[in-house]
Amino acid sequence: MxxxxxxxxxxxxxxxxxxxTPKVAYFQNVQPGAAETVSEPMEIRIRPGDKISILVNSKDQLLVNLFNLPVITRQIGMTSNNNTSQGISGYTVNDEGNIDFPVLGNVHVEGMTRAEIAAYIKKELMEKNLVKDPVVTVEFMNLTVSVLGEVAHPGRFSIDKDRLTLLEALSLAGDLTIYGKRDNILVQREENGTKVFYRVNINTGEDLYTSPVYYLQQNDVVYVEPNSVRARQSTVxxxxxxxxxxxxxxxxxxxxxxxxxxx
Structure with missing residues (x-):
């Protein structure tokens, strides 16, 4: 016996x-009604190589046309002459952090947010009596983050807002699979020409919200490592x-x- x-x-x-099976729950140490301190909000700031659109509007449409790049018409397919799409031309920031803006010439935009660029262009146009009461809109055009590894839909995703969090980037990728490590997510970021790596544990709210990469920047790469279960499955x-x-x-x-x- x-x-x-x-x-x-x-x-x-x-x-x-x-x-x-691995632990898959997020925020395991967060209690109902508890408040977590979030790292200081970090807005997207323009860098050399970034592309932005700047649109100037006012009551005098003929006048503001001098400051707006032409709309590009692209042909889609070859079956019909009417099968086209339109898009606004953009400004690519050069290595010195400048763009060549109509009439104003070189404008230094490196390190500025969308709102700061719009405010600066508006001020220059008004102070030089070029446009009365202009409305300036700035949009990102080629800014992205990449999400790789154990997520449902890995890929590169466009940034269309001033603040993009790590959780939002993961949601764009369809969330982690059950095989993704939630306690050791890697974020690669370029800082002053150097690749810097950060580790984030999203199982705990404190580690996530205080992380310097809670707010992502353009060109950040998020990598979700496979857990031991997935690693064993990958071997013969x-x-x-x-x-x-x-x-x-x-x-x-x-x-x-x-x-x-x-x-």
Whole structure:
């Protein structure tokens, strides 16, 4: 009887280990009604190589046309002459952080937010008596973040707002799969020409909200590592219930135990 109990205990332990599942809950230490301190909001600031659109509007439409780039018409397909799309031309920030704006000439925009660029252009147009009461709109055109690894839809995603959080980027990628490590998410960021890496644990609200990469910047790369379950599945001899080697090993063990009991 004791031998049978030992066999049962061994088999049960093996099955529990092989069927163990990773923790997938977010914010495990957050209590209802609790308040978490969030890192200082970080807005997207323009860098060399970024592309932006600047649109000037006022009551005098003919006048503001001098300050707006032409609308580009693109042909889509070859089946119909009417199959076209339109888009606004943009300004690409040069290595010195400048754009060449109509009439105003070189305008330094590096390090500025969308709102700051719009306010500066508006001020210059009014102070030089070029446009009366202009409305200036600035939009991002080529700013993106990349999300890779154990997410539902990895890829590169456009930034269309001044503040983009890590959680929002993960949601754009369809959230983590059940095999993604939630306690060790890697974020790569370029700072002063150097690649800097940060680790974030989204299982805890405190670590997430105080992280310097809670607010993402353009060109950030988010990588979700696979957990041990996924890692075992990726190998031919992975020790899990879906692998042939696991069942062969288990059958061999049971055979050995049976022989010992019979003896």
């Amino acid at each position: 004791k031998k049978k109990n030992v066999v049962f205990s061994i088999v049960t332990a093996l099955m529990l280990i092989s069927c163990a 001899n992975g020790n899990n219930v879906r692998s042939t080697s696991f069942w062969i090993s288990l059958a061999s063990l049971l055979t050995t135990i049976t022989v010992l009991i019979v003896k």
